[in-house]
Amino acid sequence: MEKRLLDYLQKILNARVYDVAIESRLDPATKLSQRLGNQIWLKREDTQPVHSFKLRGAYNKMVRLSPDELARGVVCASAGNHAQGVALSARRLGCQAVIVMPVTTPTLKSDAVRSLGGQVILHGDSYSDAYAHALELEKKHGYIFVHPFDDPDVIAGQGTVGMEILRQHQHPLHAVFVAIGGGGLISGVAAYIKAVRPEIKVIGVQMTDSRAMLNSVTAGELISLPDVGLFSDGTAVKKVGQETYRLTRELVDDFVTVDTDAVCAAIKDAFEDTRSILEPAGAMGIAGLKQYIAQHNLRGESLVAITCGANMNFDRLRFVAERAEAGEEREALLAVTIPEERGSFRRLCETIGPRNVTEFNYRISHERTAHVLVGISINNRGEVPEIRRSLATQGFSALDLVDDELAKEHLRYMVGGRSQLNANEQLYRFEFPERPGALMRFLSGMHPDWNISLFHYRNQGADYGRILVGIQVPPADLATFRTFIDSLDYRYVDETQNPVYHLFLC
Template structure:
C-alpha cells in the first residue's frame, strides 16, 4: 500500500484533469437522514474520471516510449481519456474499438485526436488486435485499470475528497468495474483516514469484484449485463484485486437496474446533471447502505464517475426510475368479464394515480369456463407500505394479482405487447435476448435457427445502448430442445428462457 500511496501523492493529473467539486445533495440527504455528498467526476474534460489514470500513465513514460506512441482497446470512457491525454502530451494515440461501437463514441475519440481502428464485433477481439498492434509498432499499451500508474491517477479522486471534506466521513461509495478507481481510492483513504469505509458498488448482473472477494481469487463471470456498460467487466484486474482484497471494505454492495435508474433521477433532482448508468451506481449503493445502517457517524460520499450517455437511453431510465424508487407498482390483475368489474376494480385502487393501464381479453379455457380479462396496471405509490396494501385489497376482493414490479420481462416487453395473442401454439419457447446493435445481428440470429423452428413472437426495443433488448418466441418440438439450446450457445447472444414467466403466461401465451 505504501508504494501505491506514494504514487497517488505524486501523480500528475492536473495538467488536464480538474479538481472536481464535492457537491451536497440536499433532497437525497433529507430523505435518507444523512449528509450526502456527490463527487462530480462527470465534470472532467472527457466527462469521466478515466482521464486521470490515462494521463498519469502517459505523462510518466520515457521520451523513447512517447516517440513510439500509445495504444489501447476501448469502446467507452477510457478511449476518450487516452485520446485526450495523448493529445495534451503531443503523443500519437491509436484506439482500437469494436466495429459495433456507436458512431457518436467513435467521433468523440477522433475529435480528441485519437486514431481509431475499428476491429472485431466485441471487446475481446478489439483488445487482441490492440495487443497485436502493440507488438508490431512498439507502442505502449494503456490498460484501463490494471496498471499501478493508472490506479494512482484514479486514486487522486480519493485524495481530493479528503481534502475537500475535513469533517468525519462514514463511507465513500465507489463504482467498481475493473477495480482501478476502487483500488486507488481505498489505498489513499485507508492511509489517511482508516476509520472511513470505502465501499465498492456493482450492478447485480456484473458483480465481478464481489465474486472475486468471496472466492478469495479472481474469477471470470460467464456473462455480464450491459445496462451499466461502464462497469460491465467479467474479471477484475490482478493488481486491482490485490489492493481491493486488502483495502476495500468487504461489504461490496450490488444494485439492480431499477435502483440505478432511480439513482440517475436522484442525481438529476439534486444537481440537474444527467449521469450515465455506471456513474449513478455509487449513489444507488449509498441509498441501499443508508437503509440498512440508519445510525450515522459522518457524511456519505458517492462518486459520480461519468456522464457519457446516449440521449436515447433516457427514455428507458425514466420508465424504470419510479419502480426503482418504490414509487410505482406494476401489477397483473385478473378480473371477471361482467358488468361492473372495471368500476369495482378502480374503486379498490381508491384515489391513487394510475400510471399505466393495459387490457387483454382472455378467451374462456373451456366450455362453461368463466370469461376473464387480464389487466397490466401501473399504480403510483406514496409510501413504502402502499403496494402491500393494494395487493391485500385486491386479493381480498378475489381478484387474482401478480406483482410484476421486479419482473424484467414484464417491464421490458410484455407491458408493450398486451393485446396480442396468436392461436393455440404448441411447443413455443420464449426467450429474452441481448442483441448487439450492429447490421446483420438479426440475420445472424435467424440463420442460427433451423428452418423448421418457426418464429411465433418477436419484440424489440432500442434503448440507446450498444445492444438491443429482444423477446422472441420460437416453436421447437420437445425432442429438439437440446439442439435448440446448443444453437443459442453457439450464437453467443446473452439470453434467458422466459417460457414460465407469469407475464408471458398471463398476457401472451395462447395456450394459457
C-alpha cells in the same frame, strides 16, 4: 504504516494530473440528503474535460514515458472513458494514440475519441475482447500499452480523487462509495484514504451482472466472468487486474451490488440535484449509497458518492426514464385477474381508490375471467402487499410483476396477444448487440420447419437489443432447437413457463 501503502501514498501525492484534469467539486446533494436523512456529497468527476475521472490515471502514466517511448506511440483498450483520457493526454504530449474499443461502445464516446485525435479501432463485444486485440497491436507495432486500471501509475492518478475528497471535506466522514469496473479508481481512492484517515469506510459498488471484483474477493482468487451486462458499459469488465484485486481485497471495507433499475433511479436523483445527466457507471456510486443506507438504517451520517462519468448517449435516456420509477420503487406493476362480468372493472378501480394509476392494459379473452395489467404509483415497495390484500377482499387475485423482466420490458407494451394458433410455441427473451447483421444471424440459422409465431423488438437506446420471440417447434426438434440458440452466443432466457406469458399471450 505498511510500506506498500506508504509507497502508494507517495505516488498519489506526486501524481501529475493537473496539466489536463481539474480539481472537481464536492457538491452537496440537497434533495437526496433530505430524502435519505443523511448528508450526501457528490464528488463531481463527471465535470472533468472528458466528463470522466479516467484522464487522471492515463496522463499520470503517459507523462512518465521517455521521449523514445512517446515516439513509438501508445495503444489502449477502453469502453470509452479511458480512451478519451489517453487521446487527450496523447494530444497534450504530442504522440500517436491507437484506441481499441468494443463494437458496443456508445457513438458519443467513440466520436469524442476521434475528435481528440485518437485513432479508433472497433473490435469485439466487450472490453476483454478489445483488450486482447490491443495487446496484439502492441506486439505487432511496438506501441506502449496504457492499461486502464492495472498499473501503479494509473492507480496513483485515480487516487488523487480520494486526496481531493479529504482536502475538501475535513469533517467526520462515514463512507465513500466508488463504482468498480476493473478496480483502478477504488484502488487509488482506498489507498489514499486508508493511509490518511483509515476510519473512513470505502465501499465498492458493482452491477449485479458485472461483479468480477466481488466474486474474486469472495473466492480469494481472480475470477473471470463468462459474460457481463452491457447497460453500464463503463464497468463491463470480465476480469479485474492483479494489482487492483490485491489493493481492493486488502483495503475496501464492504461491497454493494445494484441492478439496472436502481442505477436508472440514481441517474434521476443526480439530475434532480445537479441538473447533470450521468452515464450508468457514473451513477453507480449513488445507487450503492442509497442501498447501503437502507440496509444499515443510517441516519445523520456524512457520505460521499463519486459521480465518475457523464458520457451518456441521448437515446439511452428513454430507457432510463422508463426504468427509474421501478428503481425508486415508485410504481407497482400488477397482473390482476377479475371476473369477466359487468361492473368488475369499475369495482377494480374503486378498490384501487385515490392512488394514481399509471397504466391499464386489458383485452377480452375469456368468457369467465379477464386479466388486467395495472401500474399504480406508490411511495415505497412496502405498499404492494397492502394493495394486493385490498384487491383480494374484492375477489381479485393479483400477481406482483415489479421484478419480472418479461413484464417490464415487453408485455406491458403488447398485452392482448393471445392466439388459438400457437401450438408448440416456445417463448424466449434475447439480448444481442445492436449492430448490423445480428438479427439476420439469428434468422438465417433457423430450421425451415420452425415457425416464428411472435416477435417483439423495441429499440430502447441501449447497446443491446431486447427481443421477445415465439417459435413453434415440433416436440421432436426441441433438443436441436436448444443447441441452435446456445450456438448463437446471445444472452437469453426461456420464458415459456413464465406465468405472465400464460396470462396474457399463450
